[in-house]
Amino acid sequence: MFDDRSPIYRQIADRIKTEVLTEALKEDERVMSTNEYAAYYRINPATVAKAFQQLVDEGVLYKKRGIGMFVSPQAREVLRDRHRERFFTDVVDPMIDEALAIGVPLADVVRRIEGRDAR
Structure with a gap:
């Protein structure tokens, strides 16, 4: 438990x-x-x-x-907002930093994400 x-x-x-x-x-x-x-x-x-x-x-x-x-x-909405912010801070921002560090244009990252969304 x-x-x-x-x-x-x-x-x-x-x-x-x-x-x-x-x-x-x-x-x-x-x-x-x-x-x-x-x-x-x-x-x-x-x-x-x-x-x-x-x-x-x-x-x-x-x-x-x-x-x-x-x-x-509104507890659910408050929690969802906190999770969204943490998602961007913990996942998206480091992904952007890594993409920039290795020379991946952000437009390519966006295209990749939009391609996944279309599936």
Whole structure:
């Protein structure tokens, strides 16, 4: 379920973000409580609480006092925007730098991408 590559709270937060992005969790939908999540995955409730707090801080979840945590309106769009920006920063920009370094005209890169899109 959880791996050793990153802290469990971060893995929980990432899993919930993925569920929001894939619409397994929809906006204003209630998510499992801290205790429900902890019992289901057999982990410390404090770990879950830390993940939930991170998601609240990022605007992915919001709390209704006495009721629970819910997916924020626009959470999916906010997450998609962040992923798009990270895609350009982590993938496209280095690709452009490499193309320029080896003398590939950007027009050739664009043509190649458009050719893939036509398939």
